[in-house]
Amino acid sequence: MSGDPILSVDRLMMRFGGIVAVNELSFSAERRKITALIGPNGAGKTTVFNCITGFYRPSGGAIRLSHDDGRSIQLERLNDFRISKQAKVARTFQNIRLFPGMTALENLMVAQHNALMRASGLTVLGLLGLPSWREAEKRAIDLARAWLDRVGLLDRADDAAGNLPYGDQRRLEIARAMCTEPALLCLDEPAAGLNARESGGLNELLLSIRNEQGTSILLIEHDMSVVMEISDHVVVMDYGVKIAEGTPQAVRDDPKVIAAYLGADEEEAIAVMESGT
Amino acid sequence: MSATSARPSHAAQPSGSAFIVKKALISALVALVLFSLMIGVRTEAGPQGGLIYWTRFGDLAALVGTVFGGSIIVELLRQWWGPVDKDSIVPKPVQxxxxxxxxxxxxxxxxxxxxxxxxxxxxxxxxxxxxxxxxxxxxxxxxxxxxxxxxxxxxxxxxxxxxxxxxxxxxxxxxxxxxxxxxxxxxxxxxxxxxxxxxxxxxxxxxxxxxxxxxxxxxxxxxxxxxxxxxxxxxxxxxxxxxxxxxxxxxxxxxxxxxxxxxxxxxxxxxxxxxxxxxxxxxxxxxxxxxxxxxxxxxxxxxxxxxxxxxxxxxxxxxxxxxxxxxxxxxxxxxxxxxxxxxxxxxxxxxxxxxxxxxxxxxxxxxxxxxxxxxxxxxxxxxxxxxxxxxxxxxxxxxxxxxxxxxxxxRPRGLIGHRAPTVYLERNQSISSDLVKEGHG
Structure with missing residues (x-):
């Protein structure tokens, strides 16, 4: 694939015991583009996500992230929190993982932890209440306020995140991920459980993140209205392998994709497989 | 939506007098089994080191009776109060x-x-x-x-x-x-x-x-x-x-x-x-x-x-x-x-x-x-x-x-279970304990 990939996944393998969840998967995500990863349930999409964001250590293969400044990081060598801290990859979760007992604003402040830790001189300057720390805190609040405004939650800033309606929680989680100022934003089914109006709003939000922040987005999604409308590139997985990729239009018409999603007679499936290879 | 479906817990809870008596009897039975050895029989080492014991069935009966009566009173009080509504936000007067x-x-x-x-x-x-x-x-x-x-x-x-x-x-x-x-x-x-x-x-x-x-x-x-x-x-x-x-x-x-x-x-x-x-x-x-x-x-x-x-x-x-x-x-x-x-x-x-x-x-x-x-x-x-x-x-x-x-x-979450936010834009409102997690280590 041509272009300027921010993320290149090269023959990624992930085994759990004898089960191969992801098998030699290669794809790349373009800079400042929205790449969608789709596939039927159990295809291994979330496993790929967990490998990229450091929750799993891949059994094999390479994941390379190239930053705007030419810095290139092998994600499979980093783990855990370092992916977000050093490689600037942020993620959201399929089942929302906010801090329910903290306010929406606090959730966004926690997301700026590393920047604020530096500003507070590893707590020492902050404990003394030095002006430089107060300035930094004010800037952090302003950034949080700006993101709350972007996702339409400014008037609920002081409400507990756990009290927000489902759709608001989804948007708050995206805002929280964006507060870490990521280069790559990974969204795991951001439209799950949203109604048509809400997923329309989500589309606009994601497009504006791509266009205004210049953040590259990688998303897993089942909601085809979201995938088809905003994706620049679609990768289709089934049983841990890539079965197709291309523009949304191309993927939609691919017989292998249709077979994977809708099922096919055995002969038909074989015919499809043979014609593809 | 009818009144009953709005509060399903009301209909689901049995409230007849038979239920109260049954519950009290069960409590009394549990008390009887528990206390029969703890209160009913008292043992002590005798002067020669042998075990001596005596019975206190009167005390036992009084205790079991208290549990029976107490259970009825608690159940009546509970029904009088009605089901406990759990609001996830702290009610205004309390707040x-x-x-x-x-x-x-x-x-x-x-x-x-x-x-x-x-x-x-x-x-x-x-x-x-x-x-x-x-x-x-x-x-x-x-x-x-x-x-x-x-x-x-x-x-x-x-x-x-x-x-x-x-x-x-x-x-x-x-x-x-x-x-x-x-x-x-x-x-x-x-x-x-x-x-x-x-x-x-x-x-x-x-x-x-x-x-x-x-x-x-x-x-x-x-x-x-x-x-x-x-x-x-x-x-x-x-x-x-x-x-x-x-x-x-x-x-x-x-x-x-x-x-x-x-x-x-x-x-x-x-x-x-x-x-x-x-x-x-x-x-x-x-x-x-x-x-x-x-x-x-x-x-x-x-x-x-x-x-x-x-x-x-x-x-x-x-x-x-x-x-x-x-x-x-x-x-x-x-x-x-x-x-x-x-x-x-x-x-x-x-x-x-x-x-x-x-x-x-x-x-x-x-x-x-x-x-x-x-x-x-x-x-x-x-x-x-x-x-x-x-x-x-x-x-x-x-x-x-x-x-x-x-x-x-x-107060299952302690005397003061609600949480005060550490930063706020406009309203400094406390967060109900229902939402705050205890942590899992």
Whole structure:
């Protein structure tokens, strides 16, 4: 694939015991583009996500992230929190993982932890209440306020995140991920459980993140209205392998994709497989 | 939507008199089985060493009858009250009452605390008791950082208390260092042990962490008992120097404080000094904790309690965050231990049993995890109230236990269970305890 990939996944393998969840998967995500990863349930999409964001250590293969400044990081060598801290990859979760007992604003402040830790001189300057720390805190609040405004939650800033309606929680989680100022934003089914109006709003939000922040987005999604409308590139997985990729239009018409999603007679499936290879 | 479907719990709950009697009978039966051996038959060793026993069926019948009657009354009361509606937001009147209390209760308590030595100057017992209460307030606030904020269940907190106490005792008796030099050292050493313990155990979560910290508390105590050459073993360390007021001893010697000020010496002077010392130390703990909560590290602690996986996804180093929580809590425990040693003048391993850890943990849980005011109130109730029940004699523990059970039924998240946000744009509204997580280690 041509272009300027921010993320290149090269023959990624992930085994759990004898089960191969992801098998030699290669794809790349373009800079400042929205790449969608789709596939039927159990295809291994979330496993790929967990490998990229450091929750799993891949059994094999390479994941390379190239930053705007030419810095290139092998994600499979980093783990855990370092992916977000050093490689600037942020993620959201399929089942929302906010801090329910903290306010929406606090959730966004926690997301700026590393920047604020530096500003507070590893707590020492902050404990003394030095002006430089107060300035930094004010800037952090302003950034949080700006993101709350972007996702339409400014008037609920002081409400507990756990009290927000489902759709608001989804948007708050995206805002929280964006507060870490990521280069790559990974969204795991951001439209799950949203109604048509809400997923329309989500589309606009994601497009504006791509266009205004210049953040590259990688998303897993089942909601085809979201995938088809905003994706620049679609990768289709089934049983841990890539079965197709291309523009949304191309993927939609691919017989292998249709077979994977809708099922096919055995002969038909074989015919499809043979014609593809 | 009909009225019944709006409140399904109403229809689902049986409420007939037959149900009440049945429930009461079951309770009475359970009571009969339980108490038949505990109350019904009493055994004792006879004069020749043989077992003698006698029966107390009258008492047993009275007790079972009480349970039967009580069960009916409780059930009737429950139906009279109706089902408990659980609102996830704190109701407005409660919220305003809490904010009123929060605004005035804490300052009022503080003013009262400052005035205690003035009001009770002649009552040595009350002064002693208030010093004890304040020691536990400080311990509670220290443990609150670990349990209440970071959500790490620590059953071995007394270990750090012991490290602080022995640090001061040994440094002072062996090297003649003064209290004011040893105090920070005790805190640093306790924090060091906190980190040392933290490294291997912080990958554990929840119950597992609790068990390992429990074991750690015991290990420290056993090491103190058995390392006779250093700690004096079960004999403890005696002759620990009393604190001086920045070098001026508080005794009736010629260069003591009383002689220098030209007033008559009284042993109460030292008590008053100790009182203000522990008050200052407790307030420092409180101030630092409140400050830390509003700093990124404190928010990270609370975020860790809420959801560790999300923390990792946001680039928070969960290991160091947990370690700092452990070290901070341990440091305050160490300070309190140094104070304990200088107050007592003598320490032995007996003062650092698991019961102390359990007591401090109970103070934190009953007070409301994470709430500074709640912890202070519950330390006052637990330590002061325990003394208050002295009149109940052998039933003291019983009354105390019942009070704790009732409090946990009435307020399962502690006296003050709601959470105050650390930062806000417009409205500083407290968050209901239903939403706040306890943490899983």
């Amino acid at each position: 305003s009452a809490i904010s009123f209390a929060g605004r005035w209760l804490a300052p009022a308590l503080l003013v009262f605390a400052v005035l205690v030595p003035v009001i009770f100057y002649d009552q040595r017992y009350i002064l002693d008791l208030s010093i004890l209460v304040l020691t536990y307030v400080m311990l509670g606030w220290g443990l609150n950082v670990v349990v209440g904020l970071a959500g790490l269940l620590d059953l071995g907190y007394v270990a750090f208390y012991a490290v602080g106490a022995y640090s001061y005792a040994l440094l002072a008796t062996n090297f003649g260092l003064s209290f004011w030099v040893c105090l920070p050292l005790a805190g640093i050493l306790a924090a060091f042990w906190g980190v040392l313990l933290g490294f291997p155990v912080l990958r554990l979560r929840g119950d597992y962490l609790a068990i390992v910290t429990l074991a750690f508390g015991e290990i420290i105590r056993l090491v103190i008992i058995n390392w006779q050459s250093l700690t004096g073993g079960p004999n403890g360390v005696s002759g620990i120097p009393r604190p001086t007021m920045f070098g001026i001893p508080l005794d009736n010697s010629d260069n003591g404080l009383a002689a220098r000020l030209g007033i008559e010496f009284s042993p109460t002077h030292r008590l008053v000094f100790l009182f203000y010392l522990i008050l200052a130390m407790a307030l420092l703990t409180n101030w630092v904790t409140i400050r830390l909560r509003r700093l990124p590290i404190g928010r990270a602690w609370e975020a860790l309690r809420e959801d560790e996986v999300a923390c990792r996804a946001l680039g928070i180093n969960t290991t160091t965050t947990k370690l700092t929580a452990f070290a901070t809590g341990a440091m305050f425990g160490g300070f309190a231990g140094a104070f304990f040693a200088t107050r007592q003048g003598f320490i032995s391993p007996e003062s650092f049993t698991f019961q102390e850890s359990a007591l401090v943990l109970a103070i934190v849980v009953l007070g409301g995890m994470g709430s500074q005011l709640g912890v202070a109130l519950s330390a006052l109730a637990m330590i002061g109230g325990f003394e208050l029940f002295r009149g109940f004699d052998q039933y003291r523990m019983l009354v105390f236990g019942i009070a704790m059970v009732l409090l946990m039924i009435w």
